[in-house]
Amino acid sequence: MKKLIILALSFVLVCSLFLSATAFATADEIVVGIVNNPPSESGYRDANVKDFERVFSAENKYSAKTFYSIKNDEQLNAAQQFITDGVDYLLISAAETTGWDSVLKNAQEAGVKVFLFDRMIDIDESMFEAAVVSDMAKEGQLAVEWLLAQNLDTYKIIHIQGAMLSDAQIGRSGAVNEQVAAGKFELVVQQTATWDEAKAKEIVESVINSKQEFNVIYAENDGMARGAVAALDEAGITHGKNGDVVIMGFDCNTWALEEVLAGNWNYDGQCSPFQADVISEMIQSLEKGETLPTKIVISEERGFDAATITREDIDKYGL
Amino acid sequence: MKNDIRQSGRSRNDFTQLLIPIIAIVSLFVFNMLRDPSFFSIALTVNNEGNYVLAGNLISILNSASELAILAMGMTLVTSSSGGQDISVGATAAIAGSVFVSALRNGNITPPVVLLGFLACCAVSILVGAFNGVLVAVFKIQPMIATLILFTSGRSIAYWINGGATPTVSSPIIKAIGGFIPGVPVPTPVFIVIICCLAFFLLFKWTNLGFYTQVVGINQRAAHLNGINSTWIKILTFMILGICVAIAGCIRVSRLGLINHETILAEIEMDAILAVAIGGNALSGGKFKMSGSLIGAYAIQALTTTLYAMKVSSMEIKAYKAVVIILMVFIGSPVVKDTTNRLLRKLTTKKIPAIIERS
Known part of the structure; x- marks a missing residue:
């Protein structure tokens, strides 16, 4: 009896193997x-x-x-x-x-x-x-190049980082740290909000409460940029295209690109x-039968500027 | 005479229980006073909508601690009745917030819609609470294990409700709930906490819930023999925590008009449990003091805000937090508590030192 069951089971197994193979x-x-x-x-x-x-x-x-x-x-x-x-x-x-x-x-x-x-x-x-x-480092590079091209008189930056040591954090922080070391950027504060929108708001609130001046918020994703903007709104500080503070985010969520289009934010970097x-x-x-030209292909990524973004961009690149 | 002594002993005990969270928060304030007196400055500013609002670190602490304070109150009750903690509150808040947002995204956002959304979100959270409560009370599963189920799956459920991505809502009503009501300079979440405190106060005043909860927590069998349905009391406390979770979730969603199932109230369960502990409540259940947990919650937020104000570096912030928390828990540990109690007794009963020496 036992043997029979085993036989039957193995038969079913073999059958299923054949079936899946033929499928x-x-x-x-x-x-x-x-x-x-x-x-x-x-x-x-x-x-x-x-x-x-x-x-x-x-x-x-x-x-x-x-x-x-x-x-x-x-x-x-x-x-x-x-x-x-x-x-x-x-x-x-x-x-x-x-x-x-x-x-x-x-x-x-x-x-x-x-x-x-x-x-x-x-x-x-x-x-x-x-x-x-x-290439997360390239994303940061692209964003920082854009920021430098704005030719602001000073760069007093609130840098809100993602979860420390994550790929995106390391890549996107790198370019900022380079400019800080080169003396082009001045860090008002550099703090991790671990991707948490509400923590980002608290960090910006704390800077506002200490009455320090700043004119750029570099947030390493869209959610944290949104949190930062909420803190500015509550404190009556203008931001975006015609405002006092430049707002930068990453990831290109659809709602974030809408903010850029509306001029509330200045820049959103893509992570494709x-x-x-x-x-x-x-x-x-x-x-x-062809061979591939390269082993490593870097996804094409770009940044969106409040001055040039279009409705089509949002439809095409928004997440 | 004997009764009097016991009475005075108990009130002193109550006093030392509250003393510890108060010491924690006062020493944080003193530290800030020495570090930078302007930490406490409060200003009346005009926000981008043209309303006058209060701003300052103290306001930030009061405002940002709201969710934690509400959760800590619910957690105190669950801790007392079940002798364990609910670690699923963050994940459940993600579910609650998602329900709230999806209700709002179905059409125009009007006050009745917001109210309905909130009620729906309460219903879901109470259901989740009842689920946890039944596992704990009926099936006698350790609370931490029972709530581990939703701790692991809650955020995935929230993802499923949201259909991926991070849905946003924007409406003046939502802004008023999570920020400021036009014309009122104090953040709305602060009022919501006050309402919750009042609700708990009246609940304990008008019903025997507070008493029964403690009785169940101290000795379930004795409670049962005295006609208290301990199963129902436990489930009830989990359901009340469910309401707290729903309120906290709705506040957090309303703050930024966005639900991100991964980050919303992430790791808040640990802070809520910590608030209960700092408040001097035994995590093994029984007697509780909700005011202690409440002060504990504000102490934790005061610590976070202080660390931000000090501009501690990103890599070190957790280490700093850990050191202070170890100190707080150390001060609140039974051994230190007993020692301070004994010292206090020595100081206050100097007249009869002979008795103390003998004992």
């Missing part, structure tokens, strides 16, 4: 396995996931398997599962930069081509086809979650 082999679809962080992580991630769903769809002749987790070990398991399932391409936005060596080696041995997006992994370049990533099109193009050229 994969149908048509000339390209099978991709996508390992990402869950959309609930942030507005950025939500847009990122939606972008991949849009591009890697059945209409575009893709069959996509997806797995979302913020835990690295769960991501590793899922990636290994995708390799066993026999996907053609594996697209990874890793939760952590380490621990991927053996999985990616298995992928290489199985002939699965790996693309990294959004986040890099600490690994030799030969282990993946290409990486499409944001749109990597799917670039990866899809690269997969298509690999399918044609």
Whole structure:
């Protein structure tokens, strides 16, 4: 009896294996396995996931398997599962930069081509086809260049940082710190609000209460810029295009770009979650037998200025 | 005679319980006084909408501590009845705030709509509270474990309600709730805290809830034998905390007209528990003093505001906070408390030193 059950079970297992294999082999679809962080992580991630769903769809002749987790070990398991399932391409936005060596080696041995997006992994370049990533340092650089181009008489800056040591914080703080060291910028205060809108408001309130002068608020994301602006509004300090204080934010949420368009803010830096099109193009050229020109592709990102932003920009780039 | 002694002993105990949070907050103020007297300056300014409003660090402390103060009051009750803490308040506030925002985003924002939104958000929070309460009271799960469920899943639920991203609302009514009512120079959240305090005061005055809660917390079996339905009392305290969470969530959303399920009232549960502890309440339940938790909440906010005013660097701010909190908790520890009690007794009963020496 026991043997019978075991036999029956293994028969079912084998059958299911065949079934899944045949399901994969149908048509000339390209099978991709996508390992990402869950959309609930942030507005950025939500847009990122939606972008991949849009591009890697059945209409575009893709069959996509997806797995979302913020835990690295769960991501590793899922990636290994995708390799066993026999996907053609594996697209990874890793939760952590380490621990991927053996999985990616298995992928290489199985002939699965790996693309990294959004986040890099600490690994030799030969282990993946290409990486499409944001350069947070460049985002900060772009914003600071814009600020310098405004030719203000003085730069007295309130710098509101994100959660310390996060990628975005390090990248976006870097450019400001450089200018402070060079003597171009004067930091009135530099404090972390850990991405919290209300904490950003408290920080700006505290500067206003101490009656120190400032003319720029450099917040490392949109929410914190909103908090800072609320503090200015309560204190009767004007801001934005025709105001006393320059407001800068990051991420390009739709509502933030609306503020820029309305002239309440001066600048919003983009952090592009749109990597799917670039990866899809690269997969298509690999399918044609071409080789890829570069290993590391930096997402094209820009900043939006209150003086030049248009309604179309909001529709196209707003998250 | 014997009764008198016990009476005086209890009032002294009550006094030392409040003494500790008061010492904490006063020493923070003295520190600021020495550091920079202008810390306390309050000015009447005109905001960008043309209204006169009060501004200054003291106002900031009063204003910013509102959510924490309201949560600390609810947490005190839950702590007393269940002998444990609810660690899901931040996540539940995210759910409550999301419900509030999605109710507001359905159409024009008018006072009845805001009221309905608030009631909906209260209903959801009370449900969540009842869920936690049932797990704790009926299924006898440790409060921290029971509330761990929503602690982990709450913000994901909030995300799901929001449909991703960070929805915003803007309306003069919302601004009035989270900021200033035109013509009133004091921030509205301060009034909301006062209303909550009054509500609790009347609740304890008119009903036996405060007494029953303590009885259940001290000895559940004895309470049961005396005809108190301890299960229901525990669930009730969790539901009351639910209302507190709904109010705190609505205030926080209204401050900036934005809900971000990841950051809204993040880690506030720890501050709320800390406020209860600084207030001299036993985290193992039983007797409580809500005024202690309230002062504790303002002490925590005073510390945050002080650190911002001192411009402590981003990397060090948590370390500074930790040091002060260790000090506060140390002062409030039973051993230090007993020692101060004994010292106080020595000072006040100098007339009969012989008795004390003998004891």
